[in-house]
Amino acid sequence: MLDIQLLRKDAALVAERLAARGFAFDAARFDALEAERKTIQTRTQEAQSHRNSMSKQIGMMKGKGEDTTAVMAEVAGLGDELKQLEERLAALQTEINDFLMGVPNLPHESVAPGKDETANVEVSRWGTPRNFDFAVRDHVDIGESLGQLDFAAAVKITGSRFSVMRGGLARLHRALAQFMLDTHTAEHGYTEVYVPYLVNADSMRGTGQLPKFEEDLFHVPRTDAEKLYLIPTAEVPVTNLLRDEIVAAESLPLRFVAHTPCFRSEAGSYGRDTRGMIRQHQFDKVELVQMVRPEDSYAALEALTAHAETILQKLGLPYRKMALCSGDMGFSAAKTYDLEVWLPAQNTYREISSCSNFETFQSRRMQARFRVGQGKPELLHTLNGSGLAVGRTLVAVLENYQNADGSVTVPEALRPWMGGIEQLTPA
């Protein structure tokens, strides 16, 4: 959520900056709503104040045993008008809030303008894609011929966009997650957290998935009041750890890492990446989350991105770092770097991590704050990034480390988590 003070001061400027990301901000509507809100709120508060002082007077008079019928008759007539004002004000505030909840974050000044991913800027590139002296196969062929990747079984058990792994491949998947967790906790100063995979609507609103993107989420019905959602990323439960909290400035920065499954309905992606493990309804991810002081957040974004890059480097996977343009960023982000890993079978780089600074966009929704000494609470800045998406990392390892005989070499860095296994071979 944007700062409403900024909107009041200069809605036109906000509209201009949002246009850069393809969002049409209706400044006229906002101004109109605000104008009415201001009038109604002032009148409501005056009426409330009047009623309060009259009621107080009745209390005082009764305390002294005086007759109050005259005053009570006077205040009795106030009820209807006050109720109407209060209802109108509540409706207006709901409307303004709904309106604001649907407005995306402002892009940071360093973000390149652009309509879509074609305007993203390549920041750097690491590693050299390997030359294969045999026909490369994609991860589906590799995994299935190993007898360790089974989409047919997943379709039977659940449906499309799920997978079953067995044996060494299942272990490789687990090893990847543990390798990532151990690296981030031991080398990058993150605290490992275990969190719920089902969250309530308030949490989804806090990080920005709701109200706008409900169709992307799976949910568990129950009653409306207690409806729960499956997390699309650990960002949701982990960032919401700070919702409605005020932490001491000295405790910042907070750095959390969590390994969780993620669930996405993939509504609107029919026909895209239907083959293999690239786009699944359920996938594992190791997520990095930071809460920092505002002045530190852009340095933190660079650091967090570098933490994710470390994983790719240790695994020897070639990748490139992209700075997303204004039109390609997610709803809540002020600035985003994507890391794209080289996939030989697709002969291209594919997203494997997305690292963003949300500034106060999430913390304002969540009222996640910090306090310097005895000072006023201030909104902190939140960041997160994949460190990394485990499923896609598995795909990258299979494809980049495949051998002519159909086996797959286990990257050196993973071997401590593989119980000495150096190669995946058919069972």
Added chain:
RNA sequence: GGAGAGGUGGCAGAGUGGUCGAAUGUACCUGACUCGAAAUCAGGCGUGAGCGCAAGUUCACCGUGGGUUCGAAUCCCACCCUCUCCGCCA
């Protein structure tokens, strides 16, 4: 799932219709005393929002949402959550 108890400020804990946004204790901040600290004493100390150049002022908030009333932390209804015991269970 059954039975009971309970949700009040950072924490503890009063308050069951009226100067209650809320006693008191504790924690914390400032000052006094002290060489310094402790103890003691005095004062301060919730969050959000509106209006205002400011000083300030107004409103809302006692789990959440409704209701009754001139007036609700207090009464009524629904829901959520926590705790205890029983049952079941990894």
